Amino acid sequence: MNWASKYFINGLIVIVPIAITTFVIINIFSFTEQLLGQYLPIHFLGLSLIVVLFLIVIVGWLSSHWLLQKVIGYGERLVGSIPVVKFIYNSVKQISTAVFESQELLKHAVLVPYPHPGVKALGFVMPELSVPLADKFTEEHVCVFVPMSLNLTSGFNIILPSRDIIPLDVTSESALQYVITAGAIMPRSNDSNN
Numbered sequence: 001m002n003w004a005s006k007y008f009i010n011g012l013i014v015i016v017p018i019a020i021t022t023f024v025i026i027n028i029f030s031f032t033e034q035l036l037g038q039y040l041p042i043h044f045l046g047l048s049l050i051v052v053l054f055l056i057v058i059v060g061w062l063s064s065h066w067l068l069q070k071v072i073g074y075g076e077r078l079v080g081s082i083p084v085v086k087f088i089y090n091s092v093k094q095i096s097t098a099v100f101e102s103q104e105l106l107k108h109a110v111l112v113p114y115p116h117p118g119v120k121a122l123g124f125v126m127p128e129l130s131v132p133l134a135d136k137f138t139e140e141h142v143c144v145f146v147p148m149s150l151n152l153t154s155g156f157n158i159i160l161p162s163r164d165i166i167p168l169d170v171t172s173e174s175a176l177q178y179v180i181t182a183g184a185i186m187p188r189s190n191d192s193n194n
Helices: 002-039 045-063 066-079 083-101 170-181
Strands: 111-112 120-126 141-148 153-163
Touching: 002 045, 066 083, 111 141, 111 153, 120 170
Parallel strands: none
Antiparallel strands: 111 120, 120 141, 141 153
16 A cells, blocks of 8 residues: 555645645636626727736735835734744745746756766756755765656755865757756767757
């Protein structure tokens, strides 16, 4: 029965992020459609998409002004005082910030000795180590994300000496294709046009 629970957990890991994302997107557009249907005489396919994108841009623009930054800061402090909500909100915010602000995420493909010396796995260099982690090492170490084949949503973050990393001169897209296809499509060089 051990294999069944393992596959059940693996299935949850794959399905839950997809289900949550789908649920959130469908509900946002459904809510927008309902709201627009009540207050606007005009209605056409794609109107809710245009309105949602417009609202995201407006909120982004407003959040760059000091007054709304103060309001957002107050709201975050309020949310930070609620035990369980604080954990969920902070986790989602940190992940969102890392994904949306970092242009370098999953850009630098490397080979690393993983899962043991003598074997090489393709991974991606992650942001610089924080001071509490970096201070534990006598030489420079780097964090590398080694994704699992066929599933970029799971993998392992490993910290290893930078001397053990072999940089690859490949496009990030082809490195991701290599991982997603379990090696069926080999990484292409940066100079390759194919």
